[in-house]
Amino acid sequence: MKKVGAVISTTIFCFVFWLLYTLPFAGQYDFNKVMEEIIVGLIISFITAVFTAKFFIRENAFWLFNPVKLFSLIAFVPIYIIELFKANMDVAIRALSPKVKINPGIVKIQTDVESDYGLSMLANCITLTPGTITMDVTEENGQHYMYIHWIDVTSQDVKTASDSIKGAFEPWVRRVFK
Structure with missing residues (x-):
């Protein structure tokens, strides 16, 4: 359960940064382009979290969400x-x-x-x-x-x-x- 929490919190963290870096350039008026960025961002964030969560999270997975x-x-x-x-x-x-x-x-x-x-x-x-x-x-x-x-x-x-x-x-x- 600890590993799942670490992957979830790392995915959220990566996804927030993905949104901050990509949405301003995603064509603000094109709904399909924005949705593509969100879906790709979730997938990339999850994949990144699976491989890196063990390096980022050692104890409480959701400490930053306090x-x-x-x-x-x-x-x-x-x-x-x-x-x-x-x-x-x-x-x-x-x-x-x-x-x-x-x-x-x-x-x-x-x-x-x-x-x-x-x-x-x-x-x-x-x-x-x-x-x-x-x-x-x-x-x-x-x-x-x-x-x-x-x-x-x-x-x-x-x-x-x-x-x-x-x-x-x-x-x-x-x-x-x-």
């Missing part, structure tokens, strides 16, 4: 966009200024996120914002750490660097993946 977690994920999107904009502006100002003000280096940050998915999401959020790249995620003495290449190292202190780099991301990632 309204609190789903709302937290949706509410995180504008926060991520704002942080992305701020990081882009910071890097653009550094790149366009006559005197380049950078102090690149690798720092170790500590995170309270525990799940694999949460660590992956946090690492991707950090990497996708300009000026930082997540190089490694490790566990030491039951605590998770990330090694980040940072464009302007302002502190080597783990706590200070952690607060500066993970900023607004970590609380939202914990809400979604806890």
Whole structure:
């Protein structure tokens, strides 16, 4: 039963993304074209889920359908966009200024996120914002750490660097993946 739930939830997840990516281009006024996209999307989503559900779902198959977690994920999107904009502006100002003000280096940050998915999401959020790249995620003495290449190292202190780099991301990632 656990495998069936995993396949169903993965099918739904894939199908939602299929709809988001294909329906805007499916000929908005052609009902037959839209129905074709929906049917093909369901088939492809199901086939994909059969082969990949075991990699995506480990415990509760429908965890993302929890309204609190789903709302937290949706509410995180504008926060991520704002942080992305701020990081882009910071890097653009550094790149366009006559005197380049950078102090690149690798720092170790500590995170309270525990799940694999949460660590992956946090690492991707950090990497996708300009000026930082997540190089490694490790566990030491039951605590998770990330090694980040940072464009302007302002502190080597783990706590200070952690607060500066993970900023607004970590609380939202914990809400979604806890």
